[in-house]
Amino acid sequence: MARKIKMLSIYLVAFAFVVASVGVSPALGARQLKVAAVMPGTITDGSFNQSCYEGLKVIEKKLGAQIAFSERVSQADQVENIIDYARRGYDLVIAHGGEMDDAAMKVAKKFPKVKFFVTNGNAKGPNVANGSVNPTHYGYVCGVVGAKMTKTNKLACVAGNEFALVVAVYESFKKGVRDYNPDADVGMIYTGSWDDVAKAKEAALAQIAIGVDVLFPVLDLATLGIIEGAREEGVYVFGFSKDQLDAAPKNVLCSAIQNYSAILLHIAKLVKEGKFEGGKSYALGFETPGVTGLGRINKIVPQEVRDLVKKAEGDLISGRIEPYPWP
Amino acid sequence: MNLNWKRTALSLSPIWATLVALALGAGLILLAGLNPIKAYYALFMGAFSNIYGISSTLTKTTPLIFASLGVALAFKGGYFNVGAEGQLYLGGLGATLAGLYIHGLSPLLHIPVTLTAGFVAGGIWSLIPGYLKARHEVNEIITCIFMYFIGLLFIEYMASGPLFEPGAPAAMSREIAASAQLPIIIPNTDVHLGFLMSLALVFIMHLVLTKTTIGYQITAMGLNPVASRYAGVNIVKDMCVLSFVSGGLAGLAGASEIMGLKHRLFDAFSPGYGLDAIVIAFLAKSNPIGVMVASLFFGALRSGAGMMQRAAGVPTTAVLAIQGLVILFVAISLVLPQWRPRWFRADMDKETPRKKENE
Secondary structure: OHHHHHHHHHHHHHHHHHHHHHHOOOOOOOOOOEEEEEOOOOOOOOOHHHHHHHHHHHHHHHOOOEEEEEOOOOHHHHHHHHHHHHHOOOOEEEEEOHHHHHHHHHHHHHOOOOEEEEEOOOOOEOOEEEEEEOHHHHHHHHHHHHHHHOOOOEEEEEEOOOOHHHHHHHHHHHHHHHHHOOOOEEEEEEOOOOOOHHHHHHHHHHHHHOOOOEEEEEOOOOHHHHHHHHHHHOOEEEEEEOOOHHHOOOOEEEEEEEOHHHHHHHHHHHHHOOOOOOOOEEEEOOOOOOOEEOOOOOOOOOHHHHHHHHHHHHHHHHOOOOOOOOO | OHHHHHHHHHHOHHHHHHHHHHHHHHHHHHHOOOOHHHHHHHHHHHHHOOHHHHHHHHHHHHHHHHHHHHHHHHHHOOOOOOOHHHHHHHHHHHHHHHHHHOOOOOHHHHHHHHHHHHHHHHHHHHHHHHHHHHHHOOOHHHHHHHHHHHHHHHHHHHHHOOOEOOOOOOOEEOOOOHHHOOOEOOOOOOOEHHHHHHHHHHHHHHHHHHHOHHHHHHHHHHHOHHHHHHOOOOHHHHHHHHHHHHHHHHHHHHHHHHHHHHOOOEOOOOOOHHHHHHHHHHHOOOOHHHHHHHHHHHHHHHHHHHHHHHHHOOOHHHHHHHHHHHHHHHHHHHHOOOOOOHHHHHHHHOOOHHHHHHO
């Protein structure tokens, strides 16, 4: 009896494999652009990773590309994920997040024909480039708005860790504030976590307690904690990454939009046209349509401030103001 | 024959558990609107089909073996080391420090020194709960869990603070010296020398546990600490040594991960190898050879799961849920031998000699 069961299970397994191998025989088609992305978080985080996923969808639609992605890729799985796409003939592999610098470089050396792009990274090589939404652009214009809206002349940035990008945002924000309100102070707080909403809220409340009335979160999911703290205490706050006006319609002044989907579309287009430059750091700001902006500006922000924002944007595009060296 | 069938079935319970979990997982994949057969095909092929799949499986198996050996050794001696993940992180830190700040050694010397640093760091992290248990009878499950969180946050602090590479785009340290990096043993893959070392340790531990006095002493201590004490064993000292070695082995998991794979200290560089190690040690009933087999299974599950996502488009949430189901059902299957339904047990009890005489 045991023997029969054993034989039966072997047959079943064999049968399953025959069925399976028929099921996955690849469809042959015309040569199309193939773009894959490896993301550290979930595609529904309403922020950094979702923006990447939406970018892939736009690439699929506008460039007729074949897309694939891996989400929630842990440190240990980065190389494996990136190399797998390279091996399967993707033209562009997006490593979404600076923590994948090493992994992308390691793989890029073995696949010279594949292009690699590290979002917010430093990686550079013959077939590797990195890029980000120019943090000095959105940081500066938010600074302009904050400078005019603060009553206590105390503003603060809240971020997870002291990354190069965070420092650029903070310095540009501070420059924007100081250029339009020389009396104001801008603090900087690191909570050590990008996603811990409760911790971020605590940090926000602590800042509000010492008189800060404009908060600028430079966080992922934890941004919601800052907005929540501002809403409870009735102070101003910026949205980060996405338009977050709806999260607290009375408190969110505007949002520092980072549309990674527009960046990725831009990069994929370059790859398709053969204009992708390895070794470059792409920093895209107001000069590239759709990449950054302030989203919907709250109606409590007066027209004169909006005019100043327009002027600041123009200054940034023309290069008349460079708030902070970047990249 | 019916009885034999039941015995065999029972001894293979982890396998049935896995199959049940995969069957439930198939339901999840169907819910996601995908073809489960295609997904499981990707899972299997991802783990074993070609050199890349196999190498990815082995790369993940390496830290699992180290950490699980540590946990298994602890279980053998009656020390419930559930803090292997924290010890693994500390081991990674120890190795990083030795790899960053010791220069000018030949790899032949630098690698052992760096490994030792990882071993000691992990060992100390485990010695604290071990000493508290041995000396003050503090429940080590609680202290181990505390130490795990402290370790995790400490590494996060180190990677984004004192060891942070200025200008780096994420929380990470500088790269460790080339002389402290473990060589790759299969060209063009990530399989490094750590894998062979972990296999060697499996056999060393097997020999120690089965052939030496120390091994016997550990087993005795685990089975009955009071009796061991009466027999003249210095329980406090032995428990401290045991916890140190157990944590050291888990530390080696982190050290080999940094030295062979990542070459830098990152925050959250382990996806939970030390937590899987607890399940693996249970699954293997703390037998080193069993640890090796179970680690391979979990390594394959982890590497195949990634493939399931990439090749079959299964959402990560479903992949993680399936992994969770496997662990859950395997854990349930492990208590099954103690808790057997009456209908299942009835005729097995008849097998006892006395009852046979009655018949």
